[in-house]
Amino acid sequence: MEESGKTHILIADDHQMVIDGIKSMLSDREELIVVAEATNGQMALDILAADPDRFNLLLTDISMPLLSGTDLCKKVKMQFPHVQVLVLSMYNNVPAVKEAIAAEADGYILKNSGKKELLHALHRISNGGTYYSQDILPIIYGQYQKQKEQDEELSQLSLREKEILALILKEFTSEEIAEKLFISKKTVDNHRQNLFVKCNCRSTVGLVKYAIKYGIG
Amino acid sequence: MEESGKTHILIADDHQMVIDGIKSMLSDREELIVVAEATNGQMALDILAADPDRFNLLLTDISMPLLSGTDLCKKVKMQFPHVQVLVLSMYNNVPAVKEAIAAEADGYILKNSGKKELLHALHRISNGGTYYSQDILPIIYGQYQKQKEQDEELSQLSLREKEILALILKEFTSEEIAEKLFISKKTVDNHRQNLFVKCNCRSTVGLVKYAIKYGIG
DNA sequence: AGCTTAATAGGTATATATACCTACAACAAC
DNA sequence: GTTGTTGTAGGTATATATACCTATTAAGCT
Numbered sequence: 001m002e003e004s005g006k007t008h009i010l011i012a013d014d015h016q017m018v019i020d021g022i023k024s025m026l027s028d029r030e031e032l033i034v035v036a037e038a039t040n041g042q043m044a045l046d047i048l049a050a051d052p053d054r055f056n057l058l059l060t061d062i063s064m065p066l067l068s069g070t071d072l073c074k075k076v077k078m079q080f081p082h083v084q085v086l087v088l089s090m091y092n093n094v095p096a097v098k099e100a101i102a103a104e105a106d107g108y109i110l111k112n113s114g115k116k117e118l119l120h121a122l123h124r125i126s127n128g129g130t131y132y133s134q135d136i137l138p139i140i141y142g143q144y145q146k147q148k149e150q151d152e153e154l155s156q157l158s159l160r161e162k163e164i165l166a167l168i169l170k171e172f173t174s175e176e177i178a179e180k181l182f183i184s185k186k187t188v189d190n191h192r193q194n195l196f197v198k199c200n201c202r203s204t205v206g207l208v209k210y211a212i213k214y215g216i217g
Numbered sequence: 218m219e220e221s222g223k224t225h226i227l228i229a230d231d232h233q234m235v236i237d238g239i240k241s242m243l244s245d246r247e248e249l250i251v252v253a254e255a256t257n258g259q260m261a262l263d264i265l266a267a268d269p270d271r272f273n274l275l276l277t278d279i280s281m282p283l284l285s286g287t288d289l290c291k292k293v294k295m296q297f298p299h300v301q302v303l304v305l306s307m308y309n310n311v312p313a314v315k316e317a318i319a320a321e322a323d324g325y326i327l328k329n330s331g332k333k334e335l336l337h338a339l340h341r342i343s344n345g346g347t348y349y350s351q352d353i354l355p356i357i358y359g360q361y362q363k364q365k366e367q368d369e370e371l372s373q374l375s376l377r378e379k380e381i382l383a384l385i386l387k388e389f390t391s392e393e394i395a396e397k398l399f400i401s402k403k404t405v406d407n408h409r410q411n412l413f414v415k416c417n418c419r420s421t422v423g424l425v426k427y428a429i430k431y432g433i434g
Numbered sequence: 435a436g437c438t439t440a441a442t443a444g445g446t447a448t449a450t451a452t453a454c455c456t457a458c459a460a461c462a463a464c
Numbered sequence: 465g466t467t468g469t470t471g472t473a474g475g476t477a478t479a480t481a482t483a484c485c486t487a488t489t490a491a492g493c494t
Contacts, residue, residue: 014329016330017235017239017305017330017331018234018238018328019331020242021235021239022234024241024244025237025238110232111235113234114234114237115233115237158439158441169426171419171422175479183442184442184443184444186444187441187442189482190442193482196482201388204482205386208422208425209425212426378470390449390451391450392450400472401473401474402473403472403474404474407472407473408471409451410452410453413452419452420451421451
């Protein structure tokens with residue numbers, strides 16, 4: 001960054017075509033220089049570690065082999081805080097966006113954004129700002145709700161109930177579960193009964209479906 | 218196609234960035250002319266239908282709103298057989314590739330291919346050839362095996378057994394299932410017993426997990 | 435202090451599932 | 465024609481789950 005006006009970029013994306021596409025798009029922008037590229041997160045980190053001062057912006061995909069984009073982002077922000085990070089994601093799901101935010105990314109845009117938005121994001125971020133695609137906001141909300149509903153569904157179960165449900169899923173009988181937990185079989189049966197009500201079903205079959213649907217097992 | 222040597226391309230991809238990237242990559246190739254672009258399958262079809270002779274090659278993504286790439290390919294091959302189709306996919310799963318082949322696509326490459334492979338594929342296809350990315354072959358095989366194993370797993374069950382398993386999954390008791398199928402409860406119980414052996418489990422819990430795992434339900 | 439919930443446990447039934455057993459008719463395969 | 469599978473059905477037990485009920489203890493909340 002000897003020259004203040006120029007942004008030196010490292011691109012990380014496991015799709016070579018995306019890398020080539022971005023390079024082509026930036027080829028006519030003198031202030032945006034693609035210095036290096038990597039096809040996985042670990043490679044990007046190695047390139048950065050070798051000479052951190054060569055870069056001041058990391059443009060990274062999320063889903064990459066060896067080291068994900070968010071994990072890469074975390075490491076970069078910890079080890080090389082002078083490097084700004086723009087996450088470029090194919091997916092508009094909540095966990096991804098939340099993780100990116102948690103990883104202190106400076107921006108997040110979707111791959112269905114055009115060249116214009118990419119340039120806009122790059123300029124804003126290289127000037128120390130942030131840029132989060134407007135597209136993801138409603139999507140975040142929608143997905144967030146969905147995830148939240150799942151969590152809420154599970155959170156209505158007590159710890160013990162979840163524990164017992166997990167053991168039911170492993171094909172243990174009430175008696176076996178009782179032995180494992182050092183409690184009475186009657187207690188296990190009572191928990192089963194309560195689970196029926198909470199899971200809105202009438203037999204163990206329903207419990208198993210519930211457990212699988214909401215991610216126990 | 219008044220000029221024999223030139224390829225007139227229609228790009229269809231719901232990710233504007235991919236479109237822009239491809240256009241940039243092809244911008245220095247005089248023989249490869251991007252005539253139009255579409256961000257969904259229906260739009261691509263409309264553009265083609267408006268003036269089919271403007272194009273001789275369709276470069277399309279698979280997953281697109283309104284009309285998928287494979288469905289688009291089928292329609293194009295039926296209505297405008299002079300248009301060659303190159304499918305450009307983000308995903309390397311079997312169903313996608315199989316569908317593309319069934320849709321008579323002339324080529325299939327992954328987005329993690331580079332500029333070089335894209336140009337190679339475009340040239341081969343525009344000369345009347347085909348191009349299937351080498352990358353997908355082992356992937357197809359691997360996924361195909363997986364799918365095959367699932368099918369084989371399920372095919373060990375007789376029709377009646379699958380039928381009963383499906384009803385068990387709906388939380389019906391043996392008695393209720395017997396009523397529905399106009400058979401004896403004992404018969405249903407016998408089927409259950411046989412299912413335990415075939416599904417390698419010891420209770421209905423195992424049957425439910427098996428059914429969900431192998432796609433009944 | 436009073437209220438709620440979770441977790442515990444027991445009683446008493448009934449319902450349902452599971453484990454073996456035999457048996458037979460239809461059908462396909464060798 | 466014999467063999468094997470599927471689908472059917474019954475007998476006889478036992479094991480397990482399910483449906484109600486009450487009740488105590490500990491913990492947390494207002």
